[in-house]
Amino acid sequence: MSPRRLFAMAFKEMLQIWRDPHSLAIALLMPMMQMVLLGYGISLDIRGVPLCIYDQERSQTSRALVQRFVASDWFTGVRVLDSDRAVREVMDNGDCAGVVTIPVDFSRVFTTTGSGPVQAVFDATDSNTTNIAIGYAQGVVALTTADFEMRWAQAHGLLPRTVGAVDFQPRVWFNEGLESSYFIIPGVVAVILALVGAQLTSLTISREWERGTMEQLISTPVTALEVMLGKIVPYFLIGLFDAIFCLLAAIFWFHVPFRGSIVLLALTTALFTVVVLGIGYLLSVRIRSQLGASQIALILTLLPTTMLSGYTFPIDQMPAPIRAVSLLVYARYYVTILRAVFLKGSSALDLLGPILALALYALAIVWIAARAFRKSLD
Amino acid sequence: MTVPPDDPAIRAQGLVRSFGPVQAVRGVSLEVRRGEIFGLVGPDGAGKTTIMRMLAGVLRPDAGEIDLGGIDVVAEPERARAELSYMPQRFGLYEDLTVGENIFFYGELFRVPHAQRRARSGQLLEAAGLAPFRRRLAGQLSGGMKQKLGLVCALIHTPRVLLLDEPTTGVDPVSRREFWAILYDLRDSGVTILLSTAYMDEAERCSRLALLHAGLVRTCDTPSGLKRAMAGALVAVVAGDPRAVHAALAGAPGVLGRLLMGDRVHVRVDDSDRRVPELRALLAGRGIADAAFTAIEPGIEDVFVALLGPEEAA
Ligand SMILES: Nc1ncnc2c1ncn2[C@@H]1O[C@H](COP(=O)(O)OP(=O)(O)OP(=O)(O)O)[C@@H](O)[C@H]1O
Ligand SMILES: [Mg+2]
Numbered sequence: 001m002s003p004r005r006l007f008a009m010a011f012k013e014m015l016q017i018w019r020d021p022h023s024l025a026i027a028l029l030m031p032m033m034q035m036v037l038l039g040y041g042i043s044l045d046i047r048g049v050p051l052c053i054y055d056q057e058r059s060q061t062s063r064a065l066v067q068r069f070v071a072s073d074w075f076t077g078v079r080v081l082d083s084d085r086a087v088r089e090v091m092d093n094g095d096c097a098g099v100v101t102i103p104v105d106f107s108r109v110f111t112t113t114g115s116g117p118v119q120a121v122f123d124a125t126d127s128n129t130t131n132i133a134i135g136y137a138q139g140v141v142a143l144t145t146a147d148f149e150m151r152w153a154q155a156h157g158l159l160p161r162t163v164g165a166v167d168f169q170p171r172v173w174f175n176e177g178l179e180s181s182y183f184i185i186p187g188v189v190a191v192i193l194a195l196v197g198a199q200l201t202s203l204t205i206s207r208e209w210e211r212g213t214m215e216q217l218i219s220t221p222v223t224a225l226e227v228m229l230g231k232i233v234p235y236f237l238i239g240l241f242d243a244i245f246c247l248l249a250a251i252f253w254f255h256v257p258f259r260g261s262i263v264l265l266a267l268t269t270a271l272f273t274v275v276v277l278g279i280g281y282l283l284s285v286r287i288r289s290q291l292g293a294s295q296i297a298l299i300l301t302l303l304p305t306t307m308l309s310g311y312t313f314p315i316d317q318m319p320a321p322i323r324a325v326s327l328l329v330y331a332r333y334y335v336t337i338l339r340a341v342f343l344k345g346s347s348a349l350d351l352l353g354p355i356l357a358l359a360l361y362a363l364a365i366v367w368i369a370a371r372a373f374r375k376s377l378d
Numbered sequence: 379m380t381v382p383p384d385d386p387a388i389r390a391q392g393l394v395r396s397f398g399p400v401q402a403v404r405g406v407s408l409e410v411r412r413g414e415i416f417g418l419v420g421p422d423g424a425g426k427t428t429i430m431r432m433l434a435g436v437l438r439p440d441a442g443e444i445d446l447g448g449i450d451v452v453a454e455p456e457r458a459r460a461e462l463s464y465m466p467q468r469f470g471l472y473e474d475l476t477v478g479e480n481i482f483f484y485g486e487l488f489r490v491p492h493a494q495r496r497a498r499s500g501q502l503l504e505a506a507g508l509a510p511f512r513r514r515l516a517g518q519l520s521g522g523m524k525q526k527l528g529l530v531c532a533l534i535h536t537p538r539v540l541l542l543d544e545p546t547t548g549v550d551p552v553s554r555r556e557f558w559a560i561l562y563d564l565r566d567s568g569v570t571i572l573l574s575t576a577y578m579d580e581a582e583r584c585s586r587l588a589l590l591h592a593g594l595v596r597t598c599d600t601p602s603g604l605k606r607a608m609a610g611a612l613v614a615v616v617a618g619d620p621r622a623v624h625a626a627l628a629g630a631p632g633v634l635g636r637l638l639m640g641d642r643v644h645v646r647v648d649d650s651d652r653r654v655p656e657l658r659a660l661l662a663g664r665g666i667a668d669a670a671f672t673a674i675e676p677g678i679e680d681v682f683v684a685l686l687g688p689e690e691a692a
Pocket of ligand 1: 427
């Protein structure tokens with residue numbers, strides 16, 4: 001392999017990308033748009049659900065619960081109502097997504113039984129928002145209850161349930177309804193990269209065929225490996241740019257907590273980018289038309305990555321044969337890694353399995369891709 | 379490696395290539411000598427491009443051997459690449475790169491030393507009249523300029539053998555003349571050139587020609603040798619409607635071939651002293667009077683027609 005030829009290939013490819021606003025737009029804007037659309041589709045309704053509370057009891061305990069709702073990020077403009085009429089009014093006017101009613105006997109029932117029933121009425125017109133809002137409300141109540149329970153237990157001379165309280169956090173984290181966006185957004189990043197990455201390189205070799213430049217190219221001493229690397233390197237940079245954008249958006253825009261190692265994130269992202277670009281390149285070698293190659297790339301990546309990567313549909317709930325098929329879906333490993341690195345701060349050791357799977361995939365794809373391109377018109 | 383100087387630059391033997399049911403090349407053998415301009419001439423679909431591709435090592439023959447100055451092109455196409463340059467029939471450069479960028483790219487692929495690339499590209503661009511267009515996108519060049527750019531890119535690494543597939547098709551006469559001026563210079567500097575062409579006047583400029591038809595070399599000689607070998611004598615007939623003349627002479631005794639050439643008809647006869655008066659009378663009998671008969675030197679077209687018959691050569 002000659003570094004000079006490799007550089008020339010990559011440089012040529014970059015010039016072409018630069019001069020082709022269409023491919024540049026796909027490369028840079030599509031992921032941004034998808035991130036915003038998909039991300040918001042999942043999480044716009046996460047914050048700022050308008051909520052009303054009807055505190056019938058007005059005790060210290062009930063006020064503490066109200067305070068929890070007011071302080072919560074999930075609800076905005078929490079209004080405290082004082083009559084059944086007011087409740088009907090706000091529901092009719094659609095001022096609130098729902099009303100949480102704390103019954104008059106809340107504290108009494110709570111102190112005797114250790115749990116207090118709270119009634120909630122939600123406007124079900126927007127079922128999605130409603131579901132999420134109910135989830136949040138449950139979350140707030142659960143958090144408050146945990147607090148109460150602890151005090152109640154202490155008051156009754158029982159051992160503080162420290163283990164239970166600590167245990168509680170993850171249950172809130174992985175509660176689908178409650179924190180679904182935290183769970184799904186990292187998956188969105190994986191899906192976007194898988195789609196866009198394969199699209200990008202699916203056009204590279206087919207473009208040479210379509211524009212009639214392949215014949216002259218293969219008559220030069222350039223090697224198949226130089227062609228492949230020269231084609232992939234520029235898109236690797238673009239892919240990384242896209243990845244960085246999406247990951248930053250996940251952290252700073254959608255507020256997904258990031259608890260893991262940036263180095264681990266960077267390395268696994270690079271690995272995943274190699275896989276998706278390699279897949280697109282392979283298709284490009286096999287299919288000599290740009291349109292054909294990009295459509296096949298879309299079909300081949302869209303369904304598996306959205307359905308079988310576990311990004312929305314949990315893999316462990318799939319039937320065994322489909323679960324087996326999902327082992328081939330490279331995106332699932334990256335989804336697992338992203339989730340774990342983001343939410344649990346997992347280390348490379350914790351993620352040895354998916355990292356190895358991804359590395360194996362990358363090696364296999366690059367190996368196959370490097371052999372796929374033949375310098376011949378046959 | 380020392381190669382005897384009279385060893386051919388390219389020796390192809392028994393080349394065969396089919397595409398499915400189509401037998402594009404059916405057993406072609408060629409020898410191109412060092413430093414000559416060798417022409418492949420033939421009608422559409424004769425197999426010119428297929429032969430060029432096999433010689434360039436971008437298409438595998440089904441059978442046959444190609445020797446390029448000691449390199450077995452079929453077995454080791456990569457070794458042949460540094461020695462030759464191939465300019466495909468369809469413009470093969472990047473239209474979204476500038477003239478300069480295309481040259482840079484091909485120079486780098488052949489790992490031409492930078493200083494040499496600069497000097498050579500300056501020189502070649504000057505000769506091709508492209509020097510002022512360095513920064514222009516290749517896609518925005520005229521047809522003739524594109525072909526000259528293709529030639530510049532093909533020559534940037536100083537190949538020993540140049541394969542040009544219909545390099546001047548669709549190129550204006552002025553650009554064609556410039557193109558040929560460059561080819562002659564190259565030949566004089568020892569480069570072996572093999573080109574295919576659809577232009578007969580261009581075929582005449584080649585040192586030797588292979589007349590190709592339906593995947594076979596029908597004959598191979600110098601242009602003058604080909605003409606000498608042609609049987610009979612050629613006369614040009616000018617009289618009124620050339621179409622009518624062409625039709626009237628069909629099947630006349632002694633007429634070996636007819637070819638419509640603009641306002642005249644080229645007629646090949648077995649014996650011109652005897653046949654010219656006969657034909658004149660025949661035409662007069664069909665109402666075509668005052669036909670002017672002139673003995674002419676045959677062109678490659680006439681050779682072609684003589685060889686293949688007028689229908690096939692069309
Ligand atoms: N890649 C291919 N697939 C199928 N058929 C082909 C292919 N290349 C050439 N042919 C067929 O082989 C025959 C010879 O084609 P070729 O292109 O070599 O002719 P040519 O002499 O270059 O013609 P032209 O003057 O049109 O360029 C034709 O019948 C053509 O249709
Ligand atoms: Mg051709």
